[in-house]
Amino acid sequence: MEARRSAPCVEKKYGSELVEGMIIDDYFFPVNEVHLSAKAFSLMTNLGLLKINNVQLLEGLEYLSNKLRLLDWHRYPLKSLPSNLQLDKIVEFKMCYSRIEELWKGIKHLNMLKVMKLSHSENLIKTPDFTEAPNLEELYLEGCTKLRKVHPSLLLHNKLIFVESLKILILSGCLKLRKFPHVVGSMECLQELLLDGTDIKELPLSIEHLFGLVQLTLNDCKNLSSLPVAISSFQCLRNLKLSGCSKLKKFPQIVTTMEDLSELNLDGTSITEVPSSIELLPGLELLNLNDCKNFARVPSSINGLKSLKTLNLSGCCKLENVPDTLGQVESLEELDISETAVRRPPSSVFLMKNLRTLSFSGCNGPPSSASWHLHLPFNLMGKSSCLVALMLPSLSGLRSLTKLDLSDCGLGEGAIPSDIGNLHSLNELYLSKNNFVTLPASINSLLNLKELEMEDCKRLQFLPQLPPNIIFVKVNGCSSLVTLLGALKLCKSNGIVIECIDSLKLLRNNGWAILMLREYLEAVSDPLKDFSTVIPGSKIPKWFMYQNEGSSITVTRPSYLYNMNKIVGYAICCVFHVPRHSTRIKKRRHSYELQCCMDGSDRGFFITFGGKFSHSGSDHLWLLFLSPRECYDRRWIFESNHFKLSFNDAREKYDMAGSGTGLKVKRCGFHPVYMHEVEELDQTTKQWTHFTSYNLYESDHDFLDQIWK
Incomplete structure (x- = not known):
């Protein structure tokens, strides 16, 4: 071995014949710094093991040991x-x-x-x-x-x-x-055959000799147009993957029971149905039909899939119905019917006691039958008479459900069943792009709910009291939303994030951020983590003791150092702006990420929101409250004579998605929150608990401005 890294026994002739193994890994050397000599190898006649990674051969190679x-x-x-x-x-x-x-x-x-x-x-x-x-x-x-x-x-x-x-x-x-060979004779040892992305058009009938196959994958074989029936005779087959085989129009009949087959991926194919003989797959756990644009029928024999845990029908835009027998698949845990033509799912689906995830997202579009709209109540229809909303029966039977997605289902006022509060296991609820004005009050009974998303609900005017353990709430783009008062009255969670980006009617009353913070602090007597909210606004509340123009603020010799025992936490805020209709957003999917950090700590706070919001070019206020415990965990030390807080575009700072996203911080503020300020909340909020979104208009501005000040 020559150049800068070399071993003595390789450089010299004597001793080389004793070398039986050599390992050279460029992990230990700079790239392209290791060079091998052909002469060195000619001396290693007893070399049995040679493991080399990314080295250079300047003189070619004439010999390698016969004992390798x-x-x-x-x-x-x-x-x-x-x-x-x-x-x-x-x-x-x-x-x-x-x-x-x-x-x-x-x-x-x-x-x-x-x-x-x-x-x-x-x-x-x-x-x-x-x-x-x-x-x-x-x-x-x-x-x-x-x-x-x-x-x-x-x-x-x-x-x-x-x-x-x-x-x-x-x-x-x-x-x-382009062609897979014919198979002659027994090949019972072959267990894995992977042909993904090849140009083959078909498999030979003789593939039946591969009866020991455990895994057969043909993903993205764009020219594959047919499958031999012999595939259904593979008794050992566990995984069959045909994802993205866009010319495949038919799945063959299953001729014998295949007890071991656990995964069948047919997503992105052109099949119109699966055969009724699918019931001969009693061990099937995953059936993936995502994005099968021509798929139109689920056989009633699907109840024979006694082990099925995941059924993905999303994107099957021609699928109008699912059979009532689907409810008999008691093992089912995940069911995705999003972006289909299903509008009236069978009630049996809502009685599946083991179902954990259910999605109807995007089930809102032109009816499959011209007479459908004659049978629907007006409040279940979308904005246009040519759209049909999803019809929901009682939800109480879904006792194991942890995630429910009803986004973009055309749900109007009253369309969400009031018994939604009985879903006691629910962790995530997605209701974006619907037409309701408010949510059922029973939603506050969802004691395990952590995430609630209602983005682009253009008619939403106010929120009910949210469940006590909620952590994430997104009401971005809710252009009719006029009040948030009372939403956090039951809150008990140590840490909550509320996003109201582009919910511009909240601009009428500048005090919402402070009211929400005080309401949160009243509800959570001893907060251990943080509170964060983003709402429309262009001013730092006068309540903030320290304020500064620009993206950072430096506090020197803070007066509260002598009253530390009366501080319950620290409030930080900034006003930021995204230019209207950013060209970067138009060209591709984009998201923004705003970071707050303190000098001397490597752990910051972030908010992330989609580029589809802030198209209006308006300013927004980000308010962050940190408990002393959270500050200690992140090494944010406010008990000092000098500290600096900064806000920046995190994607620009770390060169993510390119620089120059246009996110700009205009001004920021800092405020130590004293115990007496929280106690004052009780009298303030009691005066407002009887108000609803319908009477929060111009006549109330003066009152809210006083709270703001």
């Missing part, structure tokens, strides 16, 4: 191997990411070879001769994008006969491979 048992050369830099190479003792041969075009010519005795890995060798044109490789168990050719031909010794005119011991065959990413 392991050859692992990652990123081999040459086009071929030495012509005199003997590999009769080789057990594992690995040359992933190499530049090799052809390994060798002719036949080599590979009697002991068990593993060959040539993955991502993008220049490899054809495979070596496998005539004398009877014990080969694993062959990896994934990502060999120029591979057009497999040597006739493996195929023997497209017939696999010489490698009966083969366990794993990976040809994924061989983009130019």
